Amino acid sequence: MSKEVWVKADWSEPWEERKKFITSALEAGAEAVIVPNEDVEKTRKLGNIETISKSEESDFFLREASNVEEVEDAISKSQKSDKKSVLLVEVSGKEMEKAAARAGNQVDYLIMIAQDWKVIPLENLIAELQTTHAQLFTGVKNAREAKTAVETLEVGADGVLLDPKIGGIEEIRKTREVLEELGQEKFELVCGKITKIETAGMGDRVCVDTASLMKVGEGMLVGSQSNGLFLVHSETLESEYVEARPFRVNAGAVHAYIRAPGGKTRYLSELESGDKILIVNSEGGASAATVGRVKIEKRPMLLIEAEYEKRKIKTLLQNAETINLVNKNGDPISISDLEVGDEILINLQEGGRHFGVQVEETLLER
Structure with a gap:
């Protein structure tokens, strides 16, 4: 099964700087980009790519959580919305890992962000979410981390959220190519x-x-x-x-x-x-x-x-x-x-x- 690449481009830099990364995501064949609310329409004018933001105008509605209470609040609000829901969770310990697993039963997409990129929390969430409908993504900074993410426990994450701010624009193309190569039959x-x-x-x-x-x-x-x-x-x-x-x-x-x-x-x-x-x-x-x-x-x-x-x-x-x-x-x-x-x-x-x-x-x- 093919793995998706989403690109994070919601930093505080000016639009012209973010635009370079969004354009590269389009050209590389990434499936979606996370953008600030004010960039949704501008992004759509660049080409056909799914937008993720905290605006109701985007294709997917984004919520973020860094503690258990925020996870529970996001779960409650996702149940009341018709928009496809994306929950980005910062997994800082076992309690947050368990909360993220609970969210997998309620949201459409769950993005796990772990400090310094940990494999063990991802392995645990892959195992926990196999029987849920949620698609599991994990945050990565480069193509090497992306390869590890989609190969973990042989099943792997359903996709990756790439933050190319440090690695640069070229990392978007490298990540897409790595995932396409791994997806070959x-x-x-x-x-x-x-x-x-x-x-x-x-x-x-x-x-x-x-x-x-x-x-x-x-x-x-x-x-x-x-x-x-x-x-x-x-x-x-x-x-x-x-x-x-x-x-x-x-x-x-x-x-x-x-x-x-x-x-x-x-x-x-x-x-x-x-x-x-x-x-x-x-x-x-x-x-x-x-x-x-x-x-x-x-x-x-x-x-x-x-x-x-x-x-x-x-x-x-x-x-x-x-x-x-x-x-x-x-x-x-x-x-x-x-x-x-x-x-x-x-x-x-x-x-x-x-x-x-x-x-x-x-x-x-x-």
Whole structure:
């Protein structure tokens, strides 16, 4: 699951100074900023980012607590408000830690601030809040602390509140990059042997264009069966027929599954601009990408079947030499050159899918 980065920018410095940090937060892809009340509208004019303040005009309403009484007061007021509630708690001892845990049952977001950044209080709150609805954030000053926070107890905090005042603007980008790297998924890819290649008539095929540029060896996991997907290569290769389109994967027929973040699959037919899918490389590393455009057109199709340890999987791809799978060496191989007996990279999983979510059940797909 991806971890969020919020940026603290509510210091007493002039707006022009704070503006530099808010702009950097926007450019780095941070999800929210804490700003003074008077900066809410000015921040919105800079770009689309959630605002957090003590003003009712902000997206999230912020309350702060440095003692038990203030925590209890914040809990009481949060229950009477329709606004998403954020409680920032300075955890200075065990009593404040317990009070913060109680608040986790009532507020939407709980930010733990510990003097000199302590790991133990965070571990305790992660354990206490696992069954509550509150999202747990912790205050950090740099990317190194952020990495520790989201890895604590393997579960980690749901996000971090970065105070970049000391570390500087560049720390915002570093923190976002560290969390994105930690959030990358990993797939086991095995070599499936091609057992069948045959024409499959006309069908509606889907090109998935992303807002990211892919490299050689990267593509998307696609297939007709949820428990077995092919690594379909991106159009990063130029040919005498078409120019390279490294943002695109000609992914296959509309009925096929494609892997999305968070262990989910989507049907190719339901993808649209703004959706998230996974870009996967030949080593199995995966990162999320945003769908920019989906092109569905009627084209001649080819049935591809592969086998691994007596398990057979299939997919339908457009019958064109510009479509590639990935061979056992991690190199693209055109389906026009593909032969029975060739080995290509596939991903296998157990169980089935229910609305795109993996479930443990007996399922037969042919």
